[in-house]
Amino acid sequence: MKNMLITGGAGFIGANFTRYILQNDPxxxxxxxxxxxxxxxxxxxxxxxDESRYTFVNGDICDRxxxxxxxxxxxxxxxxxxxxxxxxxxxxFGPSTFVQTNVIGAFTLLDAARKAWLEDKVxxxxxxxxxxxxxxxxxxxxQPEDPPFSETTPYAPRSPYAASKASSDHxxxxxxxxxxxxxxxxxxxxxxxxxxxxxxxxxxxxANALERKPLPxxxxxxxxxxxxxxxxxxxxIYRVLQNGRLGxxxxxxxxxxxxxxxxxxxxxxxxxxxxxxxxxxDLIRFVPDRPGHDRRYAIDASKIxxxxxxxxxxxxxxxxxxxxxxxxxxxxxxxxIRDQGGYQDWIERxxxxxxxxxx
Ligand code: NAD
Ligand code: TYD
Numbered sequence: 001m002k003n004m005l006i007t008g009g010a011g012f013i014g015a016n017f018t019r020y021i022l023q024n025d026p027x028x029x030x031x032x033x034x035x036x037x038x039x040x041x042x043x044x045x046x047x048x049x050d051e052s053r054y055t056f057v058n059g060d061i062c063d064r065x066x067x068x069x070x071x072x073x074x075x076x077x078x079x080x081x082x083x084x085x086x087x088x089x090x091x092x093f094g095p096s097t098f099v100q101t102n103v104i105g106a107f108t109l110l111d112a113a114r115k116a117w118l119e120d121k122v123x124x125x126x127x128x129x130x131x132x133x134x135x136x137x138x139x140x141x142x143q144p145e146d147p148p149f150s151e152t153t154p155y156a157p158r159s160p161y162a163a164s165k166a167s168s169d170h171x172x173x174x175x176x177x178x179x180x181x182x183x184x185x186x187x188x189x190x191x192x193x194x195x196x197x198x199x200x201x202x203x204x205x206x207a208n209a210l211e212r213k214p215l216p217x218x219x220x221x222x223x224x225x226x227x228x229x230x231x232x233x234x235x236x237i238y239r240v241l242q243n244g245r246l247g248x249x250x251x252x253x254x255x256x257x258x259x260x261x262x263x264x265x266x267x268x269x270x271x272x273x274x275x276x277x278x279x280x281x282d283l284i285r286f287v288p289d290r291p292g293h294d295r296r297y298a299i300d301a302s303k304i305x306x307x308x309x310x311x312x313x314x315x316x317x318x319x320x321x322x323x324x325x326x327x328x329x330x331x332x333x334x335x336x337i338r339d340q341g342g343y344q345d346w347i348e349r350x351x352x353x354x355x356x357x358x359x
Contacts, residue, residue: 001127002028005076007061007109008083009033010040012196013133013230017080020234022049030054031074033061034083038342043333044195061105067112076116077123078241079130081109084168087199088137088161089350092291095160102161106132106168110175110183118179125182131241132172134187136226136251137162141294144224148298149187151249158292169249176247184244186237188252189299192319193230194326198337199346202227202320205264206327207334209271209280216351219289221261224296228254229314239308250308253299256316266317270324287354 002025008014009032021028034040036058048054055074059066061083070076083105085091085098113130116122139149140156155170157163169185176183190201198207205215236252244250258266261284268280304310314322327334337343 001077003074003076004028004030004078006030006032007081010044013191014082015044015195016230017234033057033059035060039197043336062108064108071116072122075123077127082133088159091159091161098160098164102164103167107171114179114181128182130183132185134169134185135165136187136189136297136299138166142296148300150300151251151303182246184240185249186240186252188233189226189228191228191230191233193323205267206324214285215264215283216285216287217261223260224257226253226298227256227316229319232312232314236310239310243308250304251299251301253301254312257298270321
């Protein structure tokens with residue numbers, strides 16, 4: 001029995017995961033619960049493989065009554081929780097939705113699962129699993145020489161987004177230790193790939209480069225992120241769902257630590273190949289930094305490798321090339337996002353005040 005409730009399945013990673021499951025697990029039935037905020041789009045779920053095993057529900061993870069009903073009506077025994085507010089810059093302008101969705105939403109789901117699985121015994125608890133998707137940002141910021149984050153790194157979140165995700169991680173583990181809820185957690189690094197909303201670094205740079213608009217690099221561009229291809233992430237989550245130990249956290253990284261400026265320059269080189277003309281690096285602009293900008297994230301993924309045999313398959317250069325090609329092949333997807341109310345407002349709000357520092 002695999003009746004899966006995926007939350008946030010109309011967002012970037014959730015939509016990729018929905019496709020991954022429909023392609024790779026013929027036994028799974030999926031209910032996708034998504035509020036369709038600015039970050040969620042049914043465009044991300046067009047042409048799903050084997051749609052007969054898939055149901056979409058437009059709703060809020062904070063709606064306790066709805067969650068209880070979905071678990072009961074669909075005999076849900078697996079919850080994969082992606083839904084969240086996810087953009088650090090937005091969390092700086094407006095943290096309250098981050099607390100509501102990321103903390104209260106996670107709590108609502110955990111408590112509904114506890115009631116359904118442990119009290120009402122809607123499904124056999126041995127077959128139940130609550131998998132919580134989290135981020136490496138809960139661990140704070142590394143200096144250049146620091147060892148990478150591991151499962152034993154103390155939590156030290158520094159943005160409202162990271163703090164809200166840290167809270168949800170603590171609640172998930174508390175529900176495991178206190179009530180015996182069958183919980184697992186993955187904390188992953190920055191994802192990239194198809195269907196990512198063009199407010200995050202890589203799709204924003206691709207979308208702007210396609211229109212030969214400025215490419216805004218925050219601060220000195222020397223911040224380091226570890227880039228994980230979304231398909232590698234989906235495979236890691238699936239391995240944890242199948243064989244991960246209950247109450248455990250697994251860190252998932254792409255083994256691709258890169259400085260932001262180097263990443264943007266690599267994207268420019270790829271864009272020069274596919275759209276020849278003036279060098280795309282001419283479009284790079286250094287703009288004022290993000291407040292509290294974390295300097296470096298890095299992941300030691302040896303636990304998931306040793307226990308579950310997972311390792312990333314994509315190297316960054318090929319993954320970026322493939323991602324650029326996906327955006328080139330889907331102009332209507334970019335248009336639909338751009339036309340959506342609020343995207344231009346966000347771009348103006350976040351970037352208009354960031355006047356160029358130097359170029
Ligand atoms: P996203 O912003 O692309 O999508 C989030 C989805 O959640 C959207 O479809 C949105 O409509 C939905 N949602 C928001 N609030 C909701 C609510 N109250 N009820 C129901 N649905 C709601 O996010 P993503 O990049 O796909 O991230 C998915 C998860 O992975 C998040 O939990 C995020 O913290 C985590 N994560 C993401 C990254 C990354 O690089 N993207 C890295 C580490 C961890
Ligand atoms: P982002 O994609 O927002 O992910 P996160 O903040 O969760 O790591 O940003 C990735 C990095 O790119 C981060 O160091 C901030 C930087 N950045 C820019 O330099 N310019 C931009 O326009 C954006 C959106 C991000």
